[in-house]
Amino acid sequence: MRKTDLTVKYFNSGMTGAPQISNNWDDLVTMLNACLVNGFALKAIDTLTFAEGVATATITAGHAYQPHQVVLVAGAEQPEYNRSSRVLTTTMTAFTYAVAGTPVSPATTTTSLSAKVAPLGWEKPFAGTSKAAYRSKNPQSPQNILLIDNSLKTPNYTAGWANVGIVENLSDIGTIVGAQAPYDPNNPPQNWKQVTANQWGWHKWYHARGGQ
Incomplete structure (x- = not known):
């Protein structure tokens, strides 16, 4: 038998059938579903x-x-x-x-x-509309959760970004349990909620961005 190491997998957008990220809400979640969970x-x-x-x-x-x-x-x-x-x-x-x-x-x-x-072998323990939580099934991993909010924030926002963070646990897709990063103790929901005008979270993945 030929011995091979499967711990490293790679994906790129040019692979046949690979999910594509366009300027649409939920594209990031769709891509992560395919690469992490479903194949x-x-x-x-x-x-x-x-x-x-x-x-x-x-x-x-x-x-x-x-x-x-x-x-x-x-x-x-x-x-x-x-x-x-x-x-x-x-x-x-x-x-x-x-x-x-x-x-x-x-x-x-x-x-x-x-x-x-083949996907990376993660699971999706919680999900919502354009939101998802991912966790490695490897027992040697710290079992932290990658939390993604790729939903439309207000009718005036255009697509192009998603709130992202690492959390210790969740009780549901909208309720964080334990530690999280990034985190501001003076504004605990700052990464996920609009706390000031023109600011909605500060740790983001961007697909497209206009201006500086």
Whole structure:
């Protein structure tokens, strides 16, 4: 079996099926859902075969996965096929990846065989309209939450930014429990609420910004 390290995954907007950030409210949440939790570029696999430690997935309609990209295969009755793996080689209609054991070839399924770009393996414990909270499922992580508010603040705001912060915990999407960063003890809600005119939070992700 070829040993590979899957701790590092990479994404870019040029990948087929990758979510795109335009100047729309909720685009950041949509992108993070795909990269952190759900994956993207889901494709149906037509045939899945095995020989000499390598599985070959054929997608006759084309796939555009890239070598070294981590792809998640699912749906096979033989569990050896169902895994996140780094792509070894590709053609326009097939890709290969390493498999342990000696599963039956070709793979069989009671549902359907599929592949997609593997997400980072995070979870989304809380969500609201254009808002989301993300947390790593790695038990070695500190389990802090990345909190995103990508919602329209007032009718006069144009799209282009989202409030972001790190929080210790939440009881719901709008209620922070414990520590948070950034934080001003003199204005506890400052990062999430409009506390003065023309100011709504101070720790932001910007897609577009006019002026200085």
